Amino acid sequence: MHLFKLPPRPAARTLRTAAALAFFACLVGLAPLHARAADLSLSVADGPPAEATLYVALYNDAAGYAASKPVASQTAPMQGGKARLVFAGLAPGRYALRAFADENGNGKLDTNLLGMPTERYGFSNDAKGNRAAPDFEAAAFGVDADVQTLIHLH
Incomplete structure (x- = not known):
């Protein structure tokens, strides 16, 4: 026993x-x-020295980008020409960002008579277009883990 x-x-x-x-x-x-969901941390620099509101749109394909139909968007206060924000829980894939600083508080990107922006704007990858916004591929970047990116406004 x-x-x-x-x-x-x-x-x-x-x-x-x-x-x-x-x-x-x-x-x-x-x-x-x-x-597998990832967070996209965005820093924006070269904004206006005065306080402004940053508008950011996130796109996950060329069709939505061309039609200005973002999968997500956010606003953030800009102070000293800088802002930070996070898009949390993104699925793996390719994304592109568009951003502008609303310097006069009217909620839109103002343009002159020729259609050129009069407020500061920028794109992911600091992509630039030729008299128009750059295409999706120029601004697109891959997300498969947490990522940090920076946009310089022009």
Whole structure:
């Protein structure tokens, strides 16, 4: 007779334990799918010295970019020509950003008679267009983990 010997487990209890362990293993196996979401941290520089509101639009494909239909957008206060914001929980993929500093508080990017912006603006990758916004591919960057990027306003 052993003092520390455990009695044998009933078969039904062993099956329940095995099923619970299998279920837990499946949940743990799915965890990386949720962990794949990434945060995009954006810093913006060269804004106006006076306080302004920064408007930023995030695009995940060329069609939405061309049609100005962002998948997400945010505003942030600019102070001393700088601002920071985060787009959290992004799925892996290619993204592009457009930003402008609303210097007069009217909620839009003002332009002159020729359609050229009179307020500061910029794009991801500091992409530049030729008399128009750069295309999606010029501004696009990959996101597959947390990423930090910088836009200089012009």
